Amino acid sequence: MDTPDKTQLTPTSNLSKFEDSPVFKYIDSLSPIEIAKSKQTDNVFSSLAFLSPSSLFPSPQINCHRESRHHFLSPSNSKPPQGGHESNASEGASKADEKSNLHDEYLGRLKNDCSSKGTSSDLLNDQLDLATEVPRTLKYDCRSPDDNFESRDEVLKNTSVGVAGEGRSPFQRNRDGWEKRQLQERDLRKICRVDQIEESAGCDWVAVLSDVADKLTMNSSIIHENTDGQDQRTADSGTTSFMSTIMQFPLDNVNNLENADSCDPSGSCNQNESAVPVTDQTHSILSTCPLDKLVVSDSGLKKDVKEENCHQSSHQQVSIRRRCLVFEKSPGFGLHLNSLPSISKGQSPLSKSTLSSMDKGEVPDDKIVVITENSSERPATFGGNSIEQKFVEESAACKRCNCKRSKCLKLYCDCFAAGLYCIEPCACQDCFNKPIHENMVLETRRQIESRNPLAFAPKVIRSTDSVSDSLGEINKTPASARHKRGCNCKRSSCLKKYCECFQAGVGCSLSCRCEGCKNSFGRKDGGYESESDGDNLEACERNASEKNSDIVIGKGQEQPHLSVVSPDISRLPFAYRGKLSAVFPHSIKSSLRLCSTQEQGSSDSSSCQPRFDSSLHGIPENETAEVPKHKGLTLVSKPPTSPNCKRVSSTPNQPCTSSSIAWRSRKLILRSIPSFPSLAPP
């Protein structure tokens, strides 16, 4: 039986600790009850910014909770799901699953409680107690629910008992436990009563809280399943940081929410007013959480769909999400170099190993890229159908391979290299890169990494300036980014996609061993040729419009696009997306670019010079003009529009352009982009 980290269960965990915990405050703030209860703290979430959640989120799999919960908890004991199509998929209702469900249920009830208006005062008090318990429940999720249900008073009492009652007999302790359970039962009954009264409570809250619970509760179970505690821990700090960053954004919203949710002087909250905004906000928060929405996973999709159904039954559009390979368990995983370019768009790439170097502390924990959606600009029509979801779906779907002999278990395979499972659109043969062969995939990956620890690391490194600079600077972007390992071109003159540098839209560097380099993004010798010969120009045009969309290029009069730079976490298959993006924030490129087109453009030579096109489809000028000064990057997605779409939506009826409109009207914001760490090979 999985047991929680004992260090977190010490008797010294007193009430103040609970109340200080970020989760507690987060949930508290979401709850109208909390608002009524504790106005004691003005900045409920300031501390969210954050107490180190490490104690709460010990697992590096945070951002894959959903899928991991269903599929990838552990290579050993979690069966890849395959949406029920695969035989061995489901056996795995893991214990973590059960626990999470219990917490979901519990939180759902809590939510209902919070939504109730006419609840009697005593019930309210009970619920307050329960609210207090929630964080602890989340925290100690590995215990049976029974053991966890204690009222706040109980907690206090037990705390003191823990200190003073060391000499108590086993019998006495058992009796204490029995009494505790009685109280818990009583609480549960009361909850049930409230539930009956308040059946109509909004479902969004449930979803939100459940999600939170999912994220939180999965951690300990995950970590306990990992036998390699050492490896596991190495990623903790980063993950924690990632999580905290992620949660920070929601907190911003929540803070606003809290302000909005004013209680009248009498102390009674106007729940009619608060409930709605809370719901909206929470949904917004939820949707803005990269973990929640950007994770590429089937399970995540299911959740999303569930939320949508709650919200808006009309949003039935569900395209197939790409399954992610979750390599948390492996000693060290990173993203394939290819994956970064691809990845970039929606999620920050993070793979455990990518970096082992990161794990070793080379990358500050706070350097996390979080992609968020500007909720204020969220079109009303989006309701529960977040852009992130679409983003994920499309970008993930935008990768496929055509392997014939590698079984998709070598780096030749784009999918595998990117840490993605192959999916239907792939034309591969004898493919083993599927969830049902997860073990094999993982093992192969381990082998590859044993040979080359950076095999899955991002290939392209971009400097911060390339993204955040002025438009003028943007033109120099190719030179500001470099292929980490460099190319070895002999005959292509680095002017074709055979060249990895060119393909990535970056200039060649000294690390390249190419011959006759004419890379239009920057030659090995440091020169530029984009202004010169025709071949270069042509190649540059072609590539600029489709490839290196780090900053590109809404070209095309016919189809003006806003190009996008968004961390392609979406394709980020692995668990540590945020982390990876933190390390290679500028390797983040749009995976959508893969869906972008060659045709899209390029008669215009200016395409070589990436620019922002202000005449964006469906995007108000003022939005497009919102180019962040520094660390906050405003990213506008460029929808896949090309018939050449390298990756197409898995849904037959949903070509890669399916959500073009949606994309055009959304903005993705990179927050907290850290200074770019030097990744130059030693």
Added chain:
DNA sequence: GAGTTTGAAACT
């Protein structure tokens, strides 16, 4: 769509 070219990945 078939065949060729290319350079990365894998192998020796």
Added chain:
DNA sequence: CAGTTTCAAACTC
């Protein structure tokens, strides 16, 4: 580490 082979994408026709 260097040379060779394998591989799949990019490219051409």
